[in-house]
Amino acid sequence: MKQLRYLVLLLLLPVAATVSAQQSSTPITTNNAAQLTLTATWNPSGDSCVKFSHDRHTMLINDGSQLRFYDLTQQGQESHTLTGAYRCTIQFSPDGENLLVIAWDDVSLIDAATGDVLQTFAGHTDGVRSAAISPDNRYLATSQNYGIRLFDAATGALLQHYTQEANGNLIYGGAVTFSPDSMHLVAATRGGNLCMGHCNRLTGVATSRLQGRCQRHLQSRRNAHRGL
Amino acid sequence: MAYSDLNAGFRLLNAGNGNELQTGTLYSSGSVAFSPDSQLLAVGTFDRNLMLYRTTDGSPHLSLEHATVSVAFNPDATIVATFGEDLYLWDTSTSRLLATYAVPNNVEELAFTGDGSGILTVASNEVQLWQVDPTASSGTVRCPGFMESRLTASSQARVMPGLPNNLRAEPHSDAEELGEIPSGGTMTVITGPVCANNLPWWQVNYGGLVGWTAEGYGDEYWLEPVG
Numbered sequence: 001m002k003q004l005r006y007l008v009l010l011l012l013l014p015v016a017a018t019v020s021a022q023q024s025s026t027p028i029t030t031n032n033a034a035q036l037t038l039t040a041t042w043n044p045s046g047d048s049c050v051k052f053s054h055d056r057h058t059m060l061i062n063d064g065s066q067l068r069f070y071d072l073t074q075q076g077q078e079s080h081t082l083t084g085a086y087r088c089t090i091q092f093s094p095d096g097e098n099l100l101v102i103a104w105d106d107v108s109l110i111d112a113a114t115g116d117v118l119q120t121f122a123g124h125t126d127g128v129r130s131a132a133i134s135p136d137n138r139y140l141a142t143s144q145n146y147g148i149r150l151f152d153a154a155t156g157a158l159l160q161h162y163t164q165e166a167n168g169n170l171i172y173g174g175a176v177t178f179s180p181d182s183m184h185l186v187a188a189t190r191g192g193n194l195c196m197g198h199c200n201r202l203t204g205v206a207t208s209r210l211q212g213r214c215q216r217h218l219q220s221r222r223n224a225h226r227g228l
Numbered sequence: 229m230a231y232s233d234l235n236a237g238f239r240l241l242n243a244g245n246g247n248e249l250q251t252g253t254l255y256s257s258g259s260v261a262f263s264p265d266s267q268l269l270a271v272g273t274f275d276r277n278l279m280l281y282r283t284t285d286g287s288p289h290l291s292l293e294h295a296t297v298s299v300a301f302n303p304d305a306t307i308v309a310t311f312g313e314d315l316y317l318w319d320t321s322t323s324r325l326l327a328t329y330a331v332p333n334n335v336e337e338l339a340f341t342g343d344g345s346g347i348l349t350v351a352s353n354e355v356q357l358w359q360v361d362p363t364a365s366s367g368t369v370r371c372p373g374f375m376e377s378r379l380t381a382s383s384q385a386r387v388m389p390g391l392p393n394n395l396r397a398e399p400h401s402d403a404e405e406l407g408e409i410p411s412g413g414t415m416t417v418i419t420g421p422v423c424a425n426n427l428p429w430w431q432v433n434y435g436g437l438v439g440w441t442a443e444g445y446g447d448e449y450w451l452e453p454v455g
Contacts, residue, residue: 034329037346038357050350056342061355072341072348076357179243180266186243 038076040068049088053096054135058112060099062086067099069112082115089128093153094135102128107142109153119156123149130175134182141185143173148187162187240269240286249286252279256297258337263305268320270308272296278310280320290323293424294372300338300347309347311335312372317360325421325428328370329358373426379417379443384454385432386414393450395439399429406439414454415441 042048042063051060052072058079059070067082067090089102092112099112105124108117121140130143133153140151148171150160163171174188238260240250252273254260259272268289269281276295281288296310307326310316315329315338337350347358370376379385387393392410396403399422409415413434420430420440427442430451434441444450 034327034347034358034360036356037359039354040356041354044353048353050337050348050355052339052348053342056339059348059355070357072346072357073343075346075359184243 038070040070040076047086047088051091053092054094055096058092058096060090060092060112062088062090080113082112084115089131091131091133093133093137095137100131100133100140102131102142104128105144107131107140109140119153121149121151121156121158123158123161129173132177134178134185135180136182138182139178139185141176141178141187143176143187145172147171148173148176148185150185237274238271240281240283249283250281255295258298259296261299261301263301263308263320264303265305268301268305268308270299270301272299272310278308278318280308290320292318292323293426297336298338300340302340302344303342304344307340307344309338309340311338311349314370315347315349315358316372322419323422324419325369325371325423327360328368328376329360331356331358369421369428371421371423371426371428374423374428374444375447375449377421377428377443378449378453379420379430379451380453381417381419383417384414385417385430385451386454387411388450388452390450393441395432395434395437395441396429397439399424399431399440401425401427403440407434407437409434409441 040061042061047062047064049062051062052058057071057073059072061068065083065085067084067086069079069081071077071079086101087103091100093100093109097112098109098118101108101110104127107121107124107128109119110117121142124142124144126144126146128142128144132141133139138153140153142149142151147161147163149158151158171189176185176187178185237251237253239248241248252271253275255272255274255276261270262268262283263270266283269283271279271281272295273279276293278292278294278296278299279288280290294310294316295312298311300309301307306320308318308320310318313333315331315335317326318324319326331349332351332354334351335349336352339348339350340346341348345359347360349356349358368376387409389411392408395406395409397406415432415434418431418433418438421428421443427445429440429442431438431440442450
C-alpha cells in the first residue's frame with residue numbers, strides 16, 4: 001500500500017511552475033490603489049498547494065515536483081527553489097527557518113534554504129495524519145491511528161506517546177496543534193473528542209492531563225482545527 | 229480556541245475550561261479566522277453574513293450581509309479582507325467598506341503579508357500578490373449587490389431628481405428615521421460607506437442634521453457627487 005501511494009505520486013508529477021511579474025493590475029477603475037506585483041501559476045496536481053511562514057514574510061508554492069520560495073517583504077520576489085516531490089502536509093516551522101515534512105510514516109525537519117534533513121522523528125507505525133511544531137520550536141507533535149506523539153524538536157527524542165483517551169478508548173488521532181504559549185498540546189480525535197495536555201513537563205500528573213482534559217464536543221468524525 | 233468543520237460549522241471554545249462561547253455555520257471551510265491579536269474571530273456564515281465575534285465572551289462585534297469564501301485579518305487587526313465577487317477590505321471597528329478590488333473569480337484563500345502591505349489571493353493553480361493601501365482615499369469601493377460608489381468622505385453630494393432620501397440614525401433600513409432630504413438637497417459626506425440591505429450607506433450632514441443615507445439601490449443612483 002505504501003509503495004502504491006508513492007507510485008501514484010510519481011505518475012502525477014507536473015511540469016514546472018511558471019511565474020510572471022506584471023506591472024499593471026486589473027482595477028475596477030483607473031485610480032484603484034492595488035498594484036499587482038506577482039502572478040505565479042502552476043499546473044495543479046493532487047499535491048500542489050501554497051504555504052506561508054508564520055510571520056507571512058515567506059511563501060512557498062509546492063507544485064508537486066519542487067518548492068518555489070517567494071519573499072513577501074520584497075513584493076513577492078522569488079528567492080530560491082528546492083527540487084523534490086513533497087506532499088502538501090509540508091509546513092513551515094514557527095521560526096520560518098525549517099520545513100516539517102511528512103511522507104506517510106516518515107516525519108522530518110529540513111532546512112528551508114538548503115533542503116538538508118536536520119532531524120527525523122522515528123517510530124510511527126502508520127500514516128501520520130497531522131503534525132505541528134510548538135510556537136517556541138521546542139516540541140513536535142504527531143498524530144496517527146493509535147496515538148499522539150510528542151517529540152523534542154531539536155533532538156528527535158520521543159518524550160511522550162499518548163495512546164488512550166480518558167475513557168480508556170484508544171486514540172485515533174486527528175488534527176494536532178499547540179497553544180500560542182507552547183504550554184499545551186491540543187488534539188482532535190476521530191472519536192469526536194478534543195483533548196488537551198500539558199507539554200511542560202511530561203512527568204507525573206502533567207502526563208495524564210491529555211486524558212483528563214478530553215471533552216466530547218464534536219459529533220462529526222471529520223474534525224479539523226483552525227488553530228488556537 | 230476555535231474549530232471548524234464544514235458539516236457542523238464552527239465552535240468557539242474557551243481553551244481553559246472548554247466552555248462553548250459561540251457556534252454557527254460556515255460558508256466554506258476556509259471562511260473562519262482569528263485576528264492576530266486573538267481578540268476577534270471572523271466567520272463567513274452559510275447564510276451569507278460576515279460576522280466578527282469577540283473571543284473574550286463570544287459576543288458579536290459586527291455583522292455584515294456578505295457571503296465570503298475566505299477571511300483574513302491584517303497584522304494589527306484593523307482590517308479584515310473577504311472575497312465574494314470581488315476582494316473587499318473592511319474596517320473592523322466601524323464596519324466601513326475601505327476598498328474593493330477586482331481579482332480573479334476563483335479565489336479560495338486570502339492572506340495578508342506580514343507587514344500588511346500586500347494581500348495574497350490564492351486559487352487552485354495561481355497566486356497573486358497585490359500591494360494595497362486601503363487608507364488611500366482614492367480607493368474604489370463597491371458594496372456587495374451595488375454598483376461602484378461615486379461618493380467619497382469629506383465631499384459634497386446631492387439627491388438626484390425624483391424621490392427624497394431618508395436620513396436615518398444608523399446605516400440600516402430598520403433604523404430610526406431622522407428626516408428626509410428632498411430632491412436637489414445637498415449635503416456634506418462625512419464617512420462611509422457601510423454596506424447593509426444591499427445599500428451603500430453614507431454618514432452625512434444635511435443642514436446640521438447628521439445621519440445615514442443610502443447612495444442608491446440595484447442599478448440606480450439616488451445620490452450624486454457635487455463639484
